[in-house]
Amino acid sequence: MIELLTPAEMGRADALAIAGGVPGIDLMRRAGLAVADACSRMAGHSGQVLVLAGPGNNGGDGFVAAKVLRQRGYRVEVLLLGDPGRLSGDAALAFSEMQAARLTAGILSQDTLDRVPGQASVVIDALFGAGLSRPIEGVAGEAIDRVNGSGVPVLAVDLPSGVNGASGEAMGPAIRASRTVTFFRLKPGHLLLPGRQLAGRVEIADIGIPASALDEVHGSEAGKTWRNDPALWGPAFRPPCLDGHKYARGHAVVVSGPALSTGAARLAAGAALRAGAGLVTVATPPSAALVNASHLTAVMVRSFRGSGGLAEMLADRRLNAIALGPGAGVGDETRALALTCLAGERAVLLDADAITSFTAEVEALAGALSRRTGARAADVVLTPHDGEFARLFGESAVGASRLARARAGAQASGAVVVLKGADTVVAAPDGRAAVNDNAPAWLATAGSGDVLSGIVTGLLAQGLDGFDAACAGVWLHGRAGALAGPALTAEDLEPALRQALAEFFSRAG
């Protein structure tokens, strides 16, 4: 279940299920039942539940849940936003079924606000879900503030009200839930921030939408979107075969910065080796050769002079993946080195200073990418954090969601873009994208990004394509961070990566 559906795609999946013979009210009944089940788990055997219901189908799910919970013996109060007479379709039907079960709804207004959250031990947030179309205002916003301020646990239906399901952005006031029940598949907004944090623990309920609906709707609009998970890239990442030798697993190169900034390249090189590249060489300017050589053992060291020297080294076609950027220094020299890397037929990863060296000149980078030839022409990965992204692509994309920005960056550059952060997004120029959610905040530490660059480069050296290498690298980096645990430093990631890989390969069989 790694596919992510936008609210619009989810609406089409609903419509397809209904057209295929599953009545909409049945979908709503199953949705409401799943919400009631989750609420029972939160509230225990008895208690008081407040259901805040909105004017659309999200409210409809709330009416079903309210009815079921009342039948189970909970004390249930329903406050409806708007006029019951304006409910329509399945929501109106669910409302009348709730009334038939002797449960009436109050109207959410200034007069009833003091009942929010009242004595409730759980609040069910069924105000708005996939249909949120503008920031929440007025009494609904006040109710949300009261619920958030109360500390009473909240169960959100589909999405925390106020969160945009496509982007994860909070449109005005937004519910802070401890749990969310959503249906069929996750939406990007469940994984992107702040949506992920506002949703709490998310459960996916099967409401009877056939899997075949997925083939028709997933990615029919702006490209396919997934949760970043081994199910996405695992098949492309195989352990070494029995008769394999190291040369079959590629030879990665990491370009070092000058004498006083070499650590970043060594972190990356160590990670590339640990990620499984057969051989790794640090390409170093002569001034830094001694410091690099005195710190490296399994990783080899070769010195080069300027972009001409690097080009000579890269005449060796066995060097099949190269990383440039960590500690490289910003300016014309790094830019020339980047163009030298891109001119060859190997996979390339550009990070940090290599990205900043193209500030506001994405066309120059895109031009170099478009001239690439050979089987690995498309295997170029950029790994900017938000600041580096804005430098390269300009401010025009600022304001769009991180998912939309990463996609726009990939399209503008022709590279796979890894937009790093707590909710790292990997996007390919053809519109495919994956949202990562396994990284602990402890990963935000100096040198962590250099390790990520190394992991991805090690995977590129083993032959994974740009998108798979980037997704796998980001996931393994996050998993290594989780295994290394609190107070980790970048140096701790390499040994933890070994454990992450062991876990991955043992599960992959």
Ligand SMILES: NC(=O)C1=CN([C@@H]2O[C@H](COP(=O)(O)OP(=O)(O)OC[C@H]3O[C@@H](n4cnc5c(N)ncnc54)[C@H](O)[C@@H]3O)[C@@H](O)[C@H]2O)[C@@H](O)CC1
């Ligand atoms: N058959 C279906 O389509 C199913 C839908 N389901 C539920 O239906 C939800 C989607 O239903 P809807 O499309 O009706 O959307 P919502 O119920 O999320 O909201 C739509 C309604 O809210 C209004 N609205 C939007 N933003 C507003 C704002 N900021 N302030 C005030 N009013 C606002 C709209 O005009 C519309 O009346 C899902 O989130 C899910 O909970 C589930 O019942 C499963 C089946």
Ligand SMILES: Nc1ncnc2c1ncn2[C@@H]1O[C@H](COP(=O)(O)OP(=O)(O)O)[C@@H](O)[C@H]1O
């Ligand atoms: N709050 C966070 N939670 C999880 N991961 C994070 C968080 N903030 C940053 N990261 C990750 O940490 C790494 C930091 O990389 P980067 O910004 O390049 O820093 P550095 O240059 O110091 O290595 C990235 O992989 C990023 O995705």
Ligand SMILES: [K+]
């Ligand atoms: K909701």
